[in-house]
Amino acid sequence: MEAIKYYVKGAFQGVKETSEALEQQEELIADLTAKVADLVAQGRSEDEALGMAIASLGDLAGLVSEFEPAEDPHAPIPSASVYGTRLDLHVIAVSAGVGAAVMIGSTALGAFTGLVHRGAGFSLLAVLGVAMWWLRGAYLRYQESPSAIEVRELVYTARFRRALAVWAGASVGVSLFNIASGTDFWCWPIWVAGGTWALTVKIEERFAQRAEFLAPDPEGSEAV
Amino acid sequence: MSETPISSDLIRGHIDTILLGLLSTQDRYGYDICKQVTLLSDEEYELKGPTLYSAARRLEGQGFVRSYWGEGPQGARRKYYAITPEGSKAYQRNLEDWKRARKLIDRLVSGETEKE
Numbered sequence: 001m002e003a004i005k006y007y008v009k010g011a012f013q014g015v016k017e018t019s020e021a022l023e024q025q026e027e028l029i030a031d032l033t034a035k036v037a038d039l040v041a042q043g044r045s046e047d048e049a050l051g052m053a054i055a056s057l058g059d060l061a062g063l064v065s066e067f068e069p070a071e072d073p074h075a076p077i078p079s080a081s082v083y084g085t086r087l088d089l090h091v092i093a094v095s096a097g098v099g100a101a102v103m104i105g106s107t108a109l110g111a112f113t114g115l116v117h118r119g120a121g122f123s124l125l126a127v128l129g130v131a132m133w134w135l136r137g138a139y140l141r142y143q144e145s146p147s148a149i150e151v152r153e154l155v156y157t158a159r160f161r162r163a164l165a166v167w168a169g170a171s172v173g174v175s176l177f178n179i180a181s182g183t184d185f186w187c188w189p190i191w192v193a194g195g196t197w198a199l200t201v202k203i204e205e206r207f208a209q210r211a212e213f214l215a216p217d218p219e220g221s222e223a224v
Numbered sequence: 225m226s227e228t229p230i231s232s233d234l235i236r237g238h239i240d241t242i243l244l245g246l247l248s249t250q251d252r253y254g255y256d257i258c259k260q261v262t263l264l265s266d267e268e269y270e271l272k273g274p275t276l277y278s279a280a281r282r283l284e285g286q287g288f289v290r291s292y293w294g295e296g297p298q299g300a301r302r303k304y305y306a307i308t309p310e311g312s313k314a315y316q317r318n319l320e321d322w323k324r325a326r327k328l329i330d331r332l333v334s335g336e337t338e339k340e
Contacts, residue, residue: 024277027303030296031255031273037297038259056270063274066281 003050004032011060016070024067032057077153080214084150085142087213091204092138096131099196103127103188123188130193149215156205163201167194235269239279241322242271244288244315247307253296254280254303280305288314 008028015021032053039049107124110117174190207213235242246252246260254276261271283289288311296302307315 023303026301027254027277028273030300030302031253031258033300034253034255034296034302035258038255056272058272058274060274063277066278 001033004029007054012064014070015064016068021067077155079151079153080208081149081217082152082208082213083147083215085145085148087207089138089142091200091207092135094203095196095200096135098199099192100128100131103192126189127192154208156201160201163198167198170194240283241318243279244307244311247305248315251304251306
C-alpha cells in the first residue's frame with residue numbers, strides 16, 4: 001500500500017540510507033501491511049484499518065533515533081577568516097622545503113650509493129627551480145598585501161583525495177613515459193612535485209586554525 | 225468497575241524474555257509477535273512495533289536471535305526472527321530468574337509481617 005510506504009518513508013526522513021535502515025523500513029511496511037490486511041479481514045474498511053494500524057504503532061521517534069542520521073546538505077561549511085597571503089607563504093615554504101629536501105636527499109643518496117642515473121642533476125635542478133619560483137610567488141603576494149584577510153573553507157578531505165588522485169595519475173603517466181623513452185629522470189620531478197602539492201593540503205589543514213593566521217571576520221560576524 | 229490497564233513499565237523490563245519465549249516455539253515475524261502478545265494478554269497489553277523492533281535488534285546484537293527474510297502471502301517479503309541456541313539458554317536463565325523474583329515479590333507485597 002502506497003500510504004504505508006509514504007508514512008514509513010516520512011518517519012525515516014533524515015536517516016542515512018544504510019542497508020540496516022532500509023531493512024527496518026521494509027520490515028515496518030511489511031508488518032503494517034499485514035496488520036491492515038488482518039483488520040480488513042475482520043470487516044474494517046481499508047481507510048479505517050490503515051488509521052488503526054498506524055495509530056497502534058505509536059511513536060516511531062525512538063526507533064528512528066537508533067539509526068545514523070543523514071548528512072545535512074544544508075549544514076554550514078566550516079570556514080575561518082585567515083590572513084591568506086601569510087598562511088599561503090608559510091604553507092608553501094614548508095611544502096617546498098620538504099619537496100626540496102626529498103629531492104636533495106634522494107639525489108645525495110643516489111650519488112652515495114652509485115645508483116645515480118644520468119639526468120639526476122636535471123631532475124634536482126628542475127624541482128629546486130620550481131620550488132624557488134613557487135616560494136617567490138607566495139612571498140611577492142605576501143609583500144604586496146601582508147594583512148589581506150579572506151574567509152577560507154576548512155574542508156580538506158576532498159581536496160587531499162583529489163590531490164592524491166592527480167599525483168597517482170601523473171606518476172603513472174610519467175612512469176609509462178620513462179619506460180617508453182628508456183629514461184628514468186622524468187618521473188622524479190613529477191613524483192616530488194605532485195607529492196608536495198598533496199602535502200600543501202595537509203599542511204594548510206594544520207596551519208589554518210593557528211592563532212597567528214586567524215584574522216578577525218571581515219564582516220564583523222563570527223566565522224562558522 | 226473495570227480493571228485499569230496494566231502499566232507498560234511493569235512489562236517493559238521483560239520484553240526480551242517475552243520475545244525469546246514466543247520464538248522458542250517457532251520462528252515469527254514482527255506483526256505475528258505483536259498479535260501473539262495481544263492474544264496471550266487477553267488484550268490487556270499491546271506490544272508496540274517500535275518496542276519490538278528495538279528489542280529484536282538488541283537481541284540480534286547479543287546473538288540470542290537471528291533474522292531472515294521469508295516469503296509472506298502474495299510474494300511479499302517478511303522478516304522472520306528465530307531463536308539461537310544462546311538465546312534458548314538466555315531464555316531459560318531469564319525464566320528461572322523471573323520465577324524466583326515473582327516468589328520474592330509476592331512475599332514482599334503480600335503485607336505479611338515478619339515471622340517470629
